[in-house]
Amino acid sequence: MTDRYAVFGHPVSHSKSPLIHAAFAEQTEQDLSYQAIDAPHDGFAEAWKTFITQGGRGANVTVPFKEQAHLLCDQLSERAQRAGAVNTLWLATDGTTHGDTTDGLGLVADLQRNNVRLTGARILLLGAGGAVRGVLEPLLNEQPAALFVANRTADKACALAADFSDLGAVSGGGFASVTGQFDVIINGTSASLGGKLPPLCDGLFADGSVAYDMMYGAEPTVFMRWADAQGAKTLDGLGMLVEQAAASFSIWRGKQPDVTPVLATLRQQLS
Numbered sequence: 001m002t003d004r005y006a007v008f009g010h011p012v013s014h015s016k017s018p019l020i021h022a023a024f025a026e027q028t029e030q031d032l033s034y035q036a037i038d039a040p041h042d043g044f045a046e047a048w049k050t051f052i053t054q055g056g057r058g059a060n061v062t063v064p065f066k067e068q069a070h071l072l073c074d075q076l077s078e079r080a081q082r083a084g085a086v087n088t089l090w091l092a093t094d095g096t097t098h099g100d101t102t103d104g105l106g107l108v109a110d111l112q113r114n115n116v117r118l119t120g121a122r123i124l125l126l127g128a129g130g131a132v133r134g135v136l137e138p139l140l141n142e143q144p145a146a147l148f149v150a151n152r153t154a155d156k157a158c159a160l161a162a163d164f165s166d167l168g169a170v171s172g173g174g175f176a177s178v179t180g181q182f183d184v185i186i187n188g189t190s191a192s193l194g195g196k197l198p199p200l201c202d203g204l205f206a207d208g209s210v211a212y213d214m215m216y217g218a219e220p221t222v223f224m225r226w227a228d229a230q231g232a233k234t235l236d237g238l239g240m241l242v243e244q245a246a247a248s249f250s251i252w253r254g255k256q257p258d259v260t261p262v263l264a265t266l267r268q269q270l271s
């Protein structure tokens with residue numbers, strides 16, 4: 001029987017994951033199917049159980065189920081434990097459900113593919129929600145010189161930084177407390193969705209710095225336009241999407257797909 005994979009979300013019809021994983025499977029000659037499953041808001045655990053009784057081997061999990069997925073796992077990677085969220089599930093041979101999170105790996109891989117140096121860099125990370133929590137460990141593993149988490153609600157940024165302070169030089173505060181210059185500024189707030197810009201002062205970009213928005217769209221986000229006007233190189237989160245999918249695929253199938261052609265197809269479809 002063909003191995004079945006899926007992405008669970010609600011809503012999920014917009015998801016690009018089926019297209020991405022079909023392309024990865026073709027590239028690496030893996031016999032598998034991958035579908036999008038819209039689970040009821042309070043019915044994720046049931047939906048996963050039903051899926052595995054029907055040949056499901058693994059899944060991606062997106063909004064709003066990442067925390068519920070974290071709760072149902074029998075085994076979690078250390079990364080997923082810290083993130084409090086899971087975006088990749090798989091069924092082990094003993095029938096237990098394992099979980100990991102590849103969002104942060106995807107971000108770091110995309111930055112590295114774009115030749116952005118993280119080791120020794122001064123990084124500013126905007127936001128303190130689930131998206132930012134999910135990327136902190138892989139970013140800190142690259143040993144930046146300093147990582148500052150800035151958020152509209154300053155307390156949340158401080159608490160988040162404290163949770164990860166054993167991994168490196170991370171601190172947090174409100175937007176008004178952001179000073180100095182940064183080599184990399186990453187927007188992990190959901191402000192871009194509403195076309196809003198986090199209230200930051202100008203002059204935060206060091207020479208040759210990079211602005212990365214974890215969101216993406218047909219047009220550059222308002223954050224990218226703001227950064228571009230100040231001379232920063234800008235990147236959106238489409239590459240992170242494809243890279244996190246590649247990391248999930250490699251966990252499931254033991255094969256590392258080539259993201260470049262898949263990213264090019266998605267970029268073309270967006271424009």
Ligand code: ATR
Pocket residue numbers: 126127128129130131132151152153156188189190191196197198199
């Ligand atoms: P996600 O899972 O996408 O991270 P979330 O956990 O709801 O979603 O977090 C959203 C993040 O975007 C938070 O950091 C939020 O700031 P608050 O913690 O102060 O709520 C931030 N955010 C949302 N809208 C924003 C805006 N207009 N300006 C600045 N930050 C915003």
